Amino acid sequence: xxxxxxxxxxxxxxxxxxxxxxxxxxxxxxxxxxxxxxxxxxxxxxxxxxxxxxxxxxxxxxxxxxxxxxxxxxxxxxxxxxxxxxxxxxxxxxxxxxxxxxxxxxxxxxxxxxxxxxxxxxxxxxxxxxxxxxxxxxxxxxxxxxxxxxxxxxxxxxxxxxxxxxxxxxxxxxxxxxxxxxxxxxxxxxxxxxxxxxxxxxxxxxxxxxx
Amino acid sequence: xxxxxxxxxxxxxxxxxxxxxxxxxxxxxxxxxxxxxxxxxxxxxxxxxxxxxxxxxxxxxxxxxxxxxxxxxxxxxxxxxxxxxxxxxxxxxxxxxxxxxxxxxxxxxxxxxxxxxxxxxxxxxxxxxxxxxxxxxxxxxxxxxxxxxxxxxxxxxxxxxxxxxxxxxxxxxxxxxxxxxxxxxxxxxxxxxxxxxxxxxxxxxxxxxxxxxxxxxxxxxxxxxxxxxxxxxxxxxxxxxxxxxxxxxxxxxxxxxxxxxxxxxxxxxxxxxxxxxxxxxxxxxxxxxxxxxxxxxxxxxxxxxxxxxxxxxxxxx
Numbered sequence: 001x002x003x004x005x006x007x008x009x010x011x012x013x014x015x016x017x018x019x020x021x022x023x024x025x026x027x028x029x030x031x032x033x034x035x036x037x038x039x040x041x042x043x044x045x046x047x048x049x050x051x052x053x054x055x056x057x058x059x060x061x062x063x064x065x066x067x068x069x070x071x072x073x074x075x076x077x078x079x080x081x082x083x084x085x086x087x088x089x090x091x092x093x094x095x096x097x098x099x100x101x102x103x104x105x106x107x108x109x110x111x112x113x114x115x116x117x118x119x120x121x122x123x124x125x126x127x128x129x130x131x132x133x134x135x136x137x138x139x140x141x142x143x144x145x146x147x148x149x150x151x152x153x154x155x156x157x158x159x160x161x162x163x164x165x166x167x168x169x170x171x172x173x174x175x176x177x178x179x180x181x182x183x184x185x186x187x188x189x190x191x192x193x194x195x196x197x198x199x200x201x202x203x204x205x206x207x208x209x210x211x
Numbered sequence: 212x213x214x215x216x217x218x219x220x221x222x223x224x225x226x227x228x229x230x231x232x233x234x235x236x237x238x239x240x241x242x243x244x245x246x247x248x249x250x251x252x253x254x255x256x257x258x259x260x261x262x263x264x265x266x267x268x269x270x271x272x273x274x275x276x277x278x279x280x281x282x283x284x285x286x287x288x289x290x291x292x293x294x295x296x297x298x299x300x301x302x303x304x305x306x307x308x309x310x311x312x313x314x315x316x317x318x319x320x321x322x323x324x325x326x327x328x329x330x331x332x333x334x335x336x337x338x339x340x341x342x343x344x345x346x347x348x349x350x351x352x353x354x355x356x357x358x359x360x361x362x363x364x365x366x367x368x369x370x371x372x373x374x375x376x377x378x379x380x381x382x383x384x385x386x387x388x389x390x391x392x393x394x395x396x397x398x399x400x401x402x403x404x405x406x407x408x409x410x411x412x413x414x415x416x417x418x419x420x421x422x423x424x425x426x427x428x429x430x431x432x433x434x435x436x437x438x439x440x441x442x443x444x445x446x447x448x449x450x451x452x453x454x455x456x457x458x459x460x461x462x463x464x465x466x467x468x469x470x471x472x473x474x475x476x477x478x479x480x481x482x483x484x485x486x487x488x489x490x491x492x493x494x495x496x497x498x499x500x501x502x503x504x505x506x507x508x509x510x511x512x513x514x515x516x517x518x519x520x521x522x523x524x525x526x527x528x
Contacts, residue, residue, distance in 0.1 A: 111299025114264055114372075115312050115362070116289030129303050 004175035012164070016183065019160035022078070022150045023143075026085035030093055030142050033086070035135075038097030039123065048098065059091040063149040067156050081150070081158025088149050089142035096138025100131030133203050140195035148188045151180075161187070212275040212369040212402050214238040214261065219270030221256050221426075230256045232426035233270070238419070241400040243393070245417035247407055248449075253426040254406045258372050261404060262291045274370055289313055292363035292371035292401070296378040298355045300347040306332070306358055307343040313366040331361035334395060353384035360392055364399070371396065373405040377412065389415055410450055414438070414457055422446055435461055455522040460486040464502045467521070468511030472501040479503070481510055489518050 005012045041048040061069075067084045074080035104127050112126045128135075154162030161184045168177025214237070221231040231253040238244040246254035259265040261272055263284040272279045279287055300309050310328045319327070329339040335357040347355055356379065363371060376392070377385045393416055396403055407413055413420045414434040422429045422437070422445075430442040438458035441447035451457065465481030478501040479491055492500060492515055499514040 107295065107299050108301060110264070111293070111295055112301070114262060114288060114293035114295065114299075116285055116287075116316050118285045121316075126301060 002179075004173075004179045008176075012179065012183075015159065015161050015164050015180070016187075018158075019147075019150055019162075019184075019187070022081055022085060022153055022158060022160050023147045025082050026089055026146050026150070027143050029082065029086040030089040030146070031139070034090055034093040034097055034138075034142075038094055038101060038135075041094075041098050042101045042127075052095070052098070055091040055094055058087060063088050063145075064152050064155065067149075067152050067158075071156055076157035078158055080156055081153035081160075084156075085146050085150055085153070089146040092141040092145060093135075093138040096141070097131070097135050100134030100138070101127050103134070104130045133199070136195075136199045136202060140192065140199060143195055144188055144192050147191050148184065151184045213240050213273075214244075214370060214402055214404065215271075215273040216257070216261075217271040217273070219257070219260060219272060220268050221253070221260060221265060222268045229268070229426050231260070231267075234426070234428060236421060236428065236431065238402060238404065240402055241397075242418040243396060243403040243405060243416055245405045245407060245413040245420045246423060247410065247413045247420060248423035248429075250408065251425075252423040254421075254423050255374060256426075257423070258374060258404050258406050261370075262288045262293060262372055264288075289316055289366065290368050290370075292366075292368040294356075294359050294363045294371070294373040294376045296375040298347075298352075298359040298379055300355055300358060300362070302347055304346075305343065306337075306345050306347070306350070309347065309358060310343075310362050310365050312362055313368075317366055327365055328361075331365050332358075334364070335361045336391065337361070352380045353388060356380050356388060360395070364395075364401075367399075369402060371401045371403045373403060375407055376405065377407075377409075385412075411457070414450075414461065422449060456486055456489075459489060459518065459522065460484045462521075464488045464513060465504065465510055467517070468502045468513055469517060471512045472509055473497065473499040473512055477501065478509070479513075481505070485513070485518060485521070488513050489515075492518075 037051070041051055063084075066088055067081065070080035070084045074083060108130070109122060109126060112122050117125065150158075150160050151162035151165065153160050154166045161180045164176050164180025164183070168174065168180060216234055216236040219231055219234045219236075220229050222229045234253075234257060236244075236257075246257055248254050256265055260267045261274065261279065263279060263282075267280060274291070301312075307325075307328050310331050311324045314324045314327055328343060332339040332342055337354060337357055342350070342354075342358075347358070350358065356376065360376070363373075377388055380388060389412060405416055407416075414437075417434055419431060420434055420437055421431045424445060430437060430446050432440075435458060437446065438450055438454045438461070441450055441454070447454070462485045463481065464479065464483045464485055464487075467485055468481075475497065477495065477497050477499070479488055481502045481504050483491070488500060488502075492498070498516075499512050501512050502510045504510045
């Protein structure tokens with residue numbers, strides 16, 4: 001496997017880069033959608049129930065199915081893969097974001113309003129900081145899910161490390177297949193560990209006092 | 212600042228009976244007014260309408276010379292101190308940041324905020340050096356409540372709203388906190404609305420006590436009048452069968468002496484309440500006690516007969 005990477009560094013690096021681009025763009029898209037949407041939903045409880053129902057349905061659709069559904073809608077390639085991965089990572093973050101914000105102690109929000117915090121200040125200075133650990137756990141889950149699922153983008157021509165696996169299977173090139181599989185596993189683990197470390201660092205800085 | 216409620220009504224949607232029903236209430240500047248009554252009587256709703264955490268359905272609320280129903284609620288709340296039952300300290304902020312909440316919202320400069328925070332912690336009996344950089348979870352319930360009061364007082368609001376401020380502290384700490392907070396509020400001559408369900412607390416803390424039931428005022432009187440002349444059976448029940456004793460506990464022995472001394476030389480300190488004097492006389496089997504001043508000089512005497520006379524007139528009026 002290491003031998004295959006040493007013999008084909010170009011192919012491996014391109015696949016890895018592609019994989020990171022796919023996952024990175026999808027994750028940023030998830031953040032851009034789920035973070036503001038979660039905030040809006042806490043202010044629109046009626047809408048929240050509908051949104052959560054949709055997200056829960058989304059969550060049960062297997063990642064490969066999601067990718068394949070993109071085929072007739074957006075065709076093959078990089079963009080459809082990013083869209084599918086975004087849809088795949090969205091539920092984890094949106095649910096955590098919403099739950100984290102709604103679980104903030106009502107007494108504390110009440111105390112803040114009573115001291116004269118505006119609605120906006122309650123959100124930025126009280127609700128978001130207190131929900132941050134839960135929100136961040138959602139970001140970590142979404143990131144790991146996306147990095148893992150990006151392997152399947154190869155099925156609709158999205159590129160990434162999955163291509164090493166599909167090509168390896170098609171050509172009975174076992175070392176290539178294993179190189180792809182191990183690389184994906186290591187990447188997913190690295191994302192998990194990296195985000196967990198970042199999470200600890202951030203929460204320690206932002207709310208040292210919380211239990 | 213005077214607080215005046217004029218025909219204030221609150222009707223919650225989907226509830227037939229108003230939570231607060233055409234309530235008129237005036238609280239003079241510098242007075243502590245205690246709102247008390249069974250749960251659901253509208254006492255908390257009444258208090259929360261003053262800083263517009265709840266919007267009145269109709270009526271006027273005037274604080275000082277300002278109609279609060281026409282004020283900007285966020286701005287209004289920055290000038291009304293607010294202490295809640297579960298204290299509501301912000302767990303992700305230090306004690307310093309918690310106390311500095313309102314000054315910061317008002318845009319004070321950092322040096323002034325720091326000086327004020329230290330002053331406030333001193334005021335509520337916490338050493339600023341020890342506590343300012345700690346987090347709420349490092350503090351006991353009583354200490355947190357002290358911080359809660361320090362936070363509410365930080366921007367020197369003329370009016371304080373206190374929603375069961377001693378609900379989260381144990382009974383032993385409660386008595387001392389009541390004593391200390393009352394001293395602070397009086398010294399700073401704050402106008403206070405305090406909500407409680409504890410009649411002893413109401414009698415101890417209130418200059419005036421408003422007993423509420425079903426959104427209406429049943430009796431609004433000084434603690435002494437409330438105990439001496441309950442307006443009806445409901446109030447009599449509420450203040451308790453031992454109201455004669457409670458009333459005696461409101462009076463210091465030194466303030467109730469008559470000329471003379473006890474023939475047998477039995478003496479008690481003048482700082483005791485009349486209730487304690489009665490208890491001591493009963494326990495010792497005496498008829499009278501000489502009451503001593505702070506310098507241990509006799510001030511006069513208190514006899515059982517005098518206590519009995521004082522306790523009379525506590526029947527239903």
